[in-house]
Amino acid sequence: MFKSRFFRRAAAFVALVTTLFTIPALANPLHRVTNVSPSPALTNEFYLTATNFIANINGTNVHALIYMDDPPGGGGVARQIPGPLIELNVGQMVVCHFKNNLTNNIEGASIHWHGIELDNDSDGTAVTQDTVMPGQTYTYRFLVSRAGLFWYHSHMLPGTTTFGGMYGAIIVHDTNETALIAANILPSTNNTFPLLMTDVSFTNGVIGKVITGTNYSLNTLLQLCENGILGLPNGDRNVCGAAGPPGDIFLCNGSVPRLSGTFCTPSSNSAPVFFIGKNQRIRLQLFDESISRNCYLTLHYPCSNPSGNTNLYHIGGQGGLLDNAVLDGGVQSGYDFKYASGTINLRHSGLDAIGERGSDLVAIVIHCSGQCAERSQQNAVRMSVA
Numbered sequence: 001m002f003k004s005r006f007f008r009r010a011a012a013f014v015a016l017v018t019t020l021f022t023i024p025a026l027a028n029p030l031h032r033v034t035n036v037s038p039s040p041a042l043t044n045e046f047y048l049t050a051t052n053f054i055a056n057i058n059g060t061n062v063h064a065l066i067y068m069d070d071p072p073g074g075g076g077v078a079r080q081i082p083g084p085l086i087e088l089n090v091g092q093m094v095v096c097h098f099k100n101n102l103t104n105n106i107e108g109a110s111i112h113w114h115g116i117e118l119d120n121d122s123d124g125t126a127v128t129q130d131t132v133m134p135g136q137t138y139t140y141r142f143l144v145s146r147a148g149l150f151w152y153h154s155h156m157l158p159g160t161t162t163f164g165g166m167y168g169a170i171i172v173h174d175t176n177e178t179a180l181i182a183a184n185i186l187p188s189t190n191n192t193f194p195l196l197m198t199d200v201s202f203t204n205g206v207i208g209k210v211i212t213g214t215n216y217s218l219n220t221l222l223q224l225c226e227n228g229i230l231g232l233p234n235g236d237r238n239v240c241g242a243a244g245p246p247g248d249i250f251l252c253n254g255s256v257p258r259l260s261g262t263f264c265t266p267s268s269n270s271a272p273v274f275f276i277g278k279n280q281r282i283r284l285q286l287f288d289e290s291i292s293r294n295c296y297l298t299l300h301y302p303c304s305n306p307s308g309n310t311n312l313y314h315i316g317g318q319g320g321l322l323d324n325a326v327l328d329g330g331v332q333s334g335y336d337f338k339y340a341s342g343t344i345n346l347r348h349s350g351l352d353a354i355g356e357r358g359s360d361l362v363a364i365v366i367h368c369s370g371q372c373a374e375r376s377q378q379n380a381v382r383m384s385v386a
């Protein structure tokens with residue numbers, strides 16, 4: 001149970017403030033996968049197809065790989081990086097009809113439901129299942145047992161497909177969360193924003209990494225490295241350090257987060273900027289779906305010295321909601337986080353035991369007086385990424 005006194009007080013305060021019109025976030029919106037089940041409350045049944053896709057990244061057309069929402073008869077959500085958002089409730093059955101339509105995909109593909117407990121025949125990893133080759137299909141079925149922030153990706157040789165754009169977010173709700181939102185302890189769903197972060201590198205529109213003028217896919221780099229270590233033909237130990245470092249273009253919900261236009265009047269492709277009524281709270285559901293990048297994030301306000309509480313509070317993640325909101329960062333109990341208190345460092349990997357792929361955060365958006373005059377009843381907040 002999430003029971004922060006801090007947020008109970010904040011909720012009481014917010015209830016006294018006039019509710020103001022809120023403009024939707026300007027970050028690329030995520031769209032929910034199409035649930036075709038005749039009993040949608042009980043079962044979320046959908047069709048995902050792995051397909052090649054031309055994505056425009058920073059003005060360049062790039063040969064990406066995506067999961068597309070592909071219900072029979074058409075009408076799915078627009079193709080984009082990332083794949084469609086899968087929003088579930090605890091107790092719901094998931095039935096996912098997967099099809100691999102990728103070209104030049106020698107390792108095949110799958111869907112691994114990262115962080116969700118399920119049986120081996122729906123796990124989608126190479127240790128439990130055969131790969132789904134181009135032209136083949138597979139149906140995954142599982143019961144959702146636990147709330148939290150999760151993600152999905154292919155897990156056969158996942159380097160190339162994940163780096164190429166094949167990933168998406170899974171958000172699992174439970175009745176505890178619903179009650180906390182209804183009681184105004186957690187921010188409303190209108191003020192809740194999922195943000196999926198990852199990175200990519202490409203040359204001439206082909207995703208991969210360049211070494212001495214040649215663009216290699218991640219899987220090719222790994223194969224060259226492994227062959228080199230084993231002394232096999234077609235090996236090259238010199239590439240071993242190249243697959244791991246982060247891609248050089250950072251993506252948030254599939255677009256490059258930069259401020260186009262002004263802070264108060266950003267252009268439509270600016271991401272991620274939010275306009276929120278005075279003193280309301282926002283909830284950010286952050287996902288780090290990159291191969292190796294950690295994301296350092298802080299909130300920015302359109303005034304130079306915002307007074308008041310500008311912290312991001314950690315309220316949960318892959319394990320569901322915490323019992324209490326906590327501040328990350330700074331020095332706590334003698335431990336130096338090496339990043340500022342009230343900011344977030346989202347780690348890509350569980351290898352260091354404290355890494356997490358998903359983080360649930362809350363912030364109170366303070367009022368910056370005199371700024372954003374054309375939106376005098378609103379504040380802009382912007383995430384920055386380092």
Ligand SMILES: [Cu+2]
Nearest residue numbers: 112114115153
């Ligand atoms: Cu995973």
